[in-house]
Amino acid sequence: MHQIACHECDLIHEIPPMPSRAAAVCVRCGCVLFRAKNDSIDRTLAWTFAGLVLYSVAVSFPFLAMKNGPIGNETGLLTGIEFLYRQGMIPLAALVLLTCILIPLIQMLGLLYIFIPLKLNFRVKYAIPVFRLFKHIKPWSMMEIYMLGILVSIVKLGKMATIVPGLAVIAFGILIFVLNFALSAVDEHMVWEKLGGES
């Protein structure tokens, strides 16, 4: 039995040991206090490794190609960012780079840094600040919006040329789901107890 305050309305709840896959919901405002997860460590690690493989495909293979008769040009995931940068729109280039490329990578590396030691039962330095960073950057990962941006662009340019999706787009599309599975397998409550209990 332990106490937890709802982070949206501050009401205190006493939580008994939770069965797996159950969620504790605030009785006053309906916010999810936390969810107990099944095999959290193994599942998080599995999805994260899969995510890193897809990520390396997404950044290194051709992304979209535009064909207009004999001429065609291929772009990578980073091409647009490079052009914004060259045009002098540095803050914009940095924002796109962060939200679609760097933050998902930092999230996955952060998960590995925390969950590999948890799995193998050893302690690493800075695990607590890394997990805190992981929590803070969560809303700034926007890959799914980028994917919608690709769809809009394809429709927009579809009239003047043919857009051919590359291998990287497919990897990127699957990565969105895989990263989401990895994130939803994380049992935050358990991680904090393990990280905090050992110090």
Add this chain to the structure above:
Amino acid sequence: MNITHSSARKLGLVSCQACHLLSRTPKTRSHEAAYCPRCGEELHPRKPNSLLRTWALVIAAMVFYVPANVLPMTITSALGSVSADTIMSGVIYFMQHGSWEIALVIFTASVFVPFLKFGILIYLLLSVQFKSIKRPKDRTRLYRFTEAIGRWSMLDIYVVTILVALVKLGFLADIEAGPAAIYFAAVVVTTMIAAESFDPRLIWDVVEDKS
């Protein structure tokens, strides 16, 4: 699950924003910071200067919203002629060319979502400031909703990034990102931080104090 019918604030406890550990409100001097014993996050019973900061960020975002919609988002040059498109002219273009779904998506993400977010945040701020006790549960839900939708306004920034990458010189046309893109990015970033600085627990503090 047992209910104590009491808030952490009333019991002199503070909940950590990062790891949700409950600890005693530390007796520090007003300008001295307290840290969570488990994760080291700075502890605040409520987010610091929540109302003031949220107001400031909402107003800043509303200021950015004007050039974001008035200035051109993309500048296209084809065969010597240059045309600048704003968000609305893009929406109108799509409507005229039959892809009204795309027009709707862009309009929702870029024009409607930020507007809705301003409206909800201002309503929440006013309701707390005028100590409203009406429907706190619905207001908390509204808050959760604003937090979730804000990111989708990034859509047009990404469309511009992809267009710039695809349409390069040598294609008889060239696209550059217009100045509105910067303002749009500013709107998204400031409204996201604004939603983050608002503390929904203030809604319930008022309800508790009045009952």
